[in-house]
Amino acid sequence: MKTCLVVDDSRVIRKVARKIVEDMGFACEEAGDGQAALTQCRKTMPDAILLDWNMPVMNGIDFLTALRAEENGKKPVVVFCTTENDMAHITQALRAGADEYVMKPFDGEIIESKFAEAGLV
Amino acid sequence: MLPEAKYRFLSEDVKRRSGLVLGPEKGYLVESRLAPLARTEGLASVEAVIDLMMRGDKRLCEAAAEALATHETFFFRDKTPFDLFSEVIAPALKPSRAGRAMKIWCAAASSGQEPYSLAMLIDEMSGLRADILATDLSGKVLEKARAGLYTQFEVQRGLSIQRLVKHFDQAGENWQIKPELRAKVRFEVGNLLDDFSRYGRQDVIFCRNVLIYFSVEEKAKILARLAGMLADDGYLVLGAAETVVGLTDALKPAPGQRGLYVKADSGASAPVVFRSATAAA
Numbered sequence: 252m253k254t255c256l257v258v259d260d261s262r263v264i265r266k267v268a269r270k271i272v273e274d275m276g277f278a279c280e281e282a283g284d285g286q287a288a289l290t291q292c293r294k295t296m297p298d299a300i301l302l303d304w305n306m307p308v309m310n311g312i313d314f315l316t317a318l319r320a321e322e323n324g325k326k327p328v329v330v331f332c333t334t335e336n337d338m339a340h341i342t343q344a345l346r347a348g349a350d351e352y353v354m355k356p357f358d359g360e361i362i363e364s365k366f367a368e369a370g371l372v
Numbered sequence: 373m374l375p376e377a378k379y380r381f382l383s384e385d386v387k388r389r390s391g392l393v394l395g396p397e398k399g400y401l402v403e404s405r406l407a408p409l410a411r412t413e414g415l416a417s418v419e420a421v422i423d424l425m426m427r428g429d430k431r432l433c434e435a436a437a438e439a440l441a442t443h444e445t446f447f448f449r450d451k452t453p454f455d456l457f458s459e460v461i462a463p464a465l466k467p468s469r470a471g472r473a474m475k476i477w478c479a480a481a482s483s484g485q486e487p488y489s490l491a492m493l494i495d496e497m498s499g500l501r502a503d504i505l506a507t508d509l510s511g512k513v514l515e516k517a518r519a520g521l522y523t524q525f526e527v528q529r530g531l532s533i534q535r536l537v538k539h540f541d542q543a544g545e546n547w548q549i550k551p552e553l554r555a556k557v558r559f560e561v562g563n564l565l566d567d568f569s570r571y572g573r574q575d576v577i578f579c580r581n582v583l584i585y586f587s588v589e590e591k592a593k594i595l596a597r598l599a600g601m602l603a604d605d606g607y608l609v610l611g612a613a614e615t616v617v618g619l620t621d622a623l624k625p626a627p628g629q630r631g632l633y634v635k636a637d638s639g640a641s642a643p644v645v646f647r648s649a650t651a652a653a
Contacts, residue, residue, distance in 0.1 A: 336524060338542045341533060352533040354524050358400050361528045368532040 253371070254295070256280045258288040258314065259303040259332070268301055268332070271359045275372060285309030289317055296323045299371050301362070302349075304333035304340070312347055319348040328369045332357060373399060378422045382436070385425060389437035404525040405439045407545075445482045447530040448489045453580065453609050456632050458493055461607045465575055466500055468605070473503040477574045479564060479598075480582035481506035484517025485526075487557045488549055490578070492539055495553065505571055507562030514559045520549030564594050568601070575603050581611035588619070595620040599635060608633040 255277040257268045262283075269279045280297065282288035286309040288300070300318075304311040311331060318324045330351040331344050341352050351369040353361055366372045374382075382402065383394035394402065406418040413432070415421055425433050448454050465474060474494075478487040487506035494502045508514050527536055527547045540547040562568055564582065577598055583591050598608060599622035608623060609631060610616070616623040616633050626632040 338537070341537060345533065345537065349533075352536075354528060356400060356403075357528070361525075364529045365533075 252276070252278045253299065254278045254280065254297040255299040255301060256282060256288060256291060256297040256327075257301045258282045258285065258306070258311065259301075260284055260306040261303075264303070268362070271362050272299075272301065274359065275363060275366065285311060285314030285317075288314055289321075292318060292321065292324070292327070297327050299366065299369075300327045300329045301332050301353075302329055304331065304335045304344075312343065315344070315347045315349060328366075328371050330362075330365055330369060332362075374402070374419055374422070378419060378426070381426055382422050385433055386437050386440055389434065394440070400525065402440070404523050406436060408523070409435055409439050445485050446526060447485045447535075449485065449530060450580075450612060451530075452612070453578065453631060454489055454493060456609065456629060457490065457576070458497070460626070460629055460632065461576055461609075462494075462497060462500060465605065465607075469575065470499070473501040474575045475573065475603075476502050476504045476576045477571060477578070477601075478504065478506040479562075479577060479579040481508045481514070481517060481559065482510075483513045483522075484520060484549075484557070484559070485522075485530075486578060486580070487517075487559075488520065488539075488553065489530075491553050491556045492535055494556075495539075502556070504557045506557050506559050507568075507571075508559075509561070509563050511561050514561060517557075518554075518559050520554045521546050522548075565590065568597070571601065573603055574601050575606045576609070577602060577606070578609045580609060581614070583610065583614050592619045596622055599623050602635055604635060604638055606635070 253276070255272040257265050257272065257279060259265050259268065260283050265281045269281065272279050277299065280291060282291050284306040289309070302311045302315065311333065315329055318327070318329070328350045329348065330353060331349050332353040332355065333340070334355045336354040344352055351365045353365050363372065379396070386394055403418055406421055410416070410418050410421050413421065415424070421432060421436060425436060476490060478490070481487050484506060487504050491504055494500050506517065508517070521543060523546055527540065536547065539550055539553050541550055579598060583594065586594065595616055599620060602608060607626070610633065612631055617625070622636055623633045624636045626634050
């Protein structure tokens with residue numbers, strides 16, 4: 252079974268996202284910030300990461316940069332999922348190694364479409 | 373989130389006016405389709421639109437129904453037809469179309485996602501030029517198509533982020549197809565029941581998910597006329613639930629390619645028919 256790590260500081264968003272990725276057949280793990288996500292990735296590298304941008308402790312873009320520098324850190328498909336909805340943020344994310352980008356608000360169809368674009372389903 | 377009573381009023385009113393069913397899970401659709409209406413009406417929110425509707429503003433009720441009924445279409449819808457274009461149609465036609473633009477007609481273009489998706493694919497291929505004509509019955513949806521302006525919701529289904537960055541500019545809350553890509557598609561109001569021979573010979577015709585709205589007789593007539601416009605080695609692409617079989621002898625399915633049709637008398641791939649020589653006794 253493929254695994255997906257949902258990284259968001261909002262418990263509500265994590266719950267909604269978990270339901271969507273589990274319905275798509277992923278086993279789901281959660282993290283509340285970038286540092287917790289990095290710790291989780293060092294234990295087990297997931298296949299996919301759904302990543303918020305603005306979080307306490309370590310934000311999404313710093314997490315992504317750190318992740319890509321890790322051993323095996325190129326493996327996960329990283330899909331940003333954020334309210335940062337402008338071209339400057341999108342290009343910054345792509346340069347840092349993001350594979351896809353979801354602009355909030357999102358729904359199941361958008362996540363599924365973006366996971367398909369990224370070759371996950 | 374809209375209060376339940378207001379959502380219920382909206383869905384009942386819309387259903388009565390256009391037949392569209394808005395289930396409780398369509399909150400995002402309502403928000404994304406009615407937010408532009410709220411803005412053009414100078415109202416603070418979608419909820420304010422519904423408040424006025426509940427107070428009997430008939431004009432606003434109709435505007436809301438129309439905004440919500442907009443035919444569902446998205447970029448690279450169904451994916452397969454676009455894979456067929458890249459992997460079958462373009463490679464087959466490219467050698468003989470060198471030095472001139474390939475002629476493509478999208479015969480039910482709606483708000484433009486289909487012709488723009490094709491324009492993106494062609495832009496990504498080297499050595500291929502195309503003249504894309506996009507027609508639709510509704511002048512209103514073609515206005516939107518021509519502007520190439522799409523909501524955040526619309527650009528997130530079927531479209532990769534790389535294509536969004538490459539082919540769109542941000543326009544406030546919306547996203548607009550870049551002028552150079554918009555310039556590659558010509559939009560015209562057109563009815564499939566009218567004479568459309570003025571569009572001239574086409575190398576590729578996309579006519580998806582529209583024949584289902586016509587009677588069998590009309591379907592047969594339209595298909596025969598489409599076949600008449602198709603280049604001898606051209607391709608017709610229909611929707612997944614549509615076919616030419618039993619409707620016209622002028623077209624046949626392309627072997628092994630679902631949704632793809634060629635002229636019945638087109639060269640090499642035609643089945644060999646052995647005729648009996650004993651008929652003229």
